[in-house]
Amino acid sequence: MKTGNKRRPVTEQVPELTTNRLSIYLRCLTRLEQAGVETVSSKALAEQFHLNAAQIRKDLAYFGEFGVRGVGYVVRDLRQQLRKILGLDHRxxxxxxxxxxxxxxxxxxxxxxxxxxxxxxxxxxxxxxxxxxxxxxxxxxxxxxxxxxxxxxxxxxxxxxxxxxxxxxxxxxxxxxxxxxxxxxxxxxxxxxxxxxxxxxxxxxxxxxxxxxxxxxxxxxx
Amino acid sequence: MKTGNKRRPVTEQVPELTTNRLSIYLRCLTRLEQAGVETVSSKALAEQFHLNAAQIRKDLAYFGEFGVRGVGYVVRDLRQQLRKILGLDHRxxxxxxxxxxxxxxxxxxxxxxxxxxxxxxxxxxxxxxxxxxxxxxxxxxxxxxxxxxxxxxxxxxxxxxxxxxxxxxxxxxxxxxxxxxxxxxxxxxxxxxxxxxxxxxxxxxxxxxxxxxxxxxxxxxx
The missing domain is CATH 3.40.50.720 (NAD(P)-binding Rossmann-like Domain)
Structure with missing residues (x-):
């Protein structure tokens, strides 16, 4: 935990379809943030963008716990986490x-x-x-x-x-x-x-x- | 059964990821046919092209029975079936x-x-x-x-x-x-x-x- 997950060979465990979906989630969150939405549940995210709520939770679970019980995801935070996971926090x-x-x-x-x-x-x-x-x-x-x-x-x-x-x-x-x-x-x-x-x-x-x-x-x- | 499956709304049941994979299988079969291979098992197909044998069988099962017990798939036949399923039998x-x-x-x-x-x-x-x-x-x-x-x-x-x-x-x-x-x-x-x-x-x-x-x-x- 202390060393962070930067050097873990995550790519060996994470299916390519999951990383493709992370890109999709990132786009959805960007649109929600632009629309001023602050929190969203996996269910609401799935319904609005024609995704699957269980799949969203499973995909994110590879990388940690992102949801807050009773609140869902904080849009801005999850978006930043996804950008980091996808290596997009630098050009x-x-x-x-x-x-x-x-x-x-x-x-x-x-x-x-x-x-x-x-x-x-x-x-x-x-x-x-x-x-x-x-x-x-x-x-x-x-x-x-x-x-x-x-x-x-x-x-x-x-x-x-x-x-x-x-x-x-x-x-x-x-x-x-x-x-x-x-x-x-x-x-x-x-x-x-x-x-x-x-x-x-x-x-x-x-x-x-x-x-x-x-x-x-x-x-x-x- | 008699009317064939031409007008069945198959697209409602078949996941898009399955149709994407059918395209991949078609490419693999084309290469096998060009190489003179006549029959192939789902296991051999999976190993040669880095696919998943159970997934291949499941994907094909949407459209019928294509394998022959103890033989596997007849490359030429399965390739033609896939072209037909994908609507590629006409330009x-x-x-x-x-x-x-x-x-x-x-x-x-x-x-x-x-x-x-x-x-x-x-x-x-x-x-x-x-x-x-x-x-x-x-x-x-x-x-x-x-x-x-x-x-x-x-x-x-x-x-x-x-x-x-x-x-x-x-x-x-x-x-x-x-x-x-x-x-x-x-x-x-x-x-x-x-x-x-x-x-x-x-x-x-x-x-x-x-x-x-x-x-x-x-x-x-x-």
Missing amino acids: LKVVVLGAGKLGQALADYPGFGREGFEIVAMFDTDPAKVGQHSRSGIPILHSRTLRAFATRTGIDIAVLAVPGEVAQEVLDLIVTAGVRAVLNFSPGSLRVSDAVKLKHVDLTVSLEGLSFFLAHGGEDGA | LKVVVLGAGKLGQALADYPGFGREGFEIVAMFDTDPAKVGQHSRSGIPILHSRTLRAFATRTGIDIAVLAVPGEVAQEVLDLIVTAGVRAVLNFSPGSLRVSDAVKLKHVDLTVSLEGLSFFLAHGGEDGA
Whole structure:
């Protein structure tokens, strides 16, 4: 208890779906705080945002006791606790590998900055792009300078948005530069050591969920 | 039983996380089929792709009996069944609303076509964009022609990639055009009737999962 939970390997015990839901809870609490709500029960939170109250309690129980009996959660406190749990109590430096349309769209995505992620640079090998900036002013640097940049500026997270053919090569470059968290938008399967966390965003999975709805429920929609 | 399950409102009973996993199983089966594997048990499938065997059996049980005792699943058959369950046994027409960098990146995303989704058009109101094409040749049409396009060509799914300020207005336009499945990349909360399925892609949730890893497990990584 005295040492805090900073160095506990919590990630081994906490399911990824739980951490995804913590992000959702954080968004809900931010909206409640903006609306001036001071306390909320897990039941009220669940009802207002179409969540599951038992699931909320179970997810939070991984990290301690947050509710006050008879009161529920203090919105402001729980929000700050969740930001801390998610590592959002300090800004994180993010780079985007690949300055194509997707890379530039991601670099300029307004949500990232708002949530504490700072896009510090894009990297590419195309001489026509290197030296330019994205619309919001993110510089495009040459990929061969990635390692020096990581040493000098520090990189917390790398976003991989390059064509599938070069994805593994660029991923290896990222890992060599000492980056240990990668968000991957490139198609195809990638190999990485266990010391690096690789998260895939597969846009077709989302489309297939909609396809399932159309195939089964769509015709019954009233 | 006789009428088949085409019109059963399955979506009411099947959790969204299950349909997400069906997409993952489909990808795994595609890789096994490409590798020439003919049959696979839920245990072997789970081990090879880091899944959970009991979860696989439970997810599939929503849709019938697919395994053969002592043999496991016939890869080719299960893959075709999953494609049918996910509504991927015919091509689905997709439009992208908003021809900015994100919209154009999505329109040109190579994964969509491969999985049976056909991007048929982008829509925008910017006179400088209307009449142009994306790099892969997707035409950019004026948003006011969306309804006529839907009537003439048919639209299964609309992808919303417009700035947050106009997202609700464009969503209403999509719904008025008769589209009943929407994949949303725009920030902010949106209102839609129950007859329309709205799926959100929140890229910050993925980044926050990585932030959690860095805050808790990152330093222990070996």
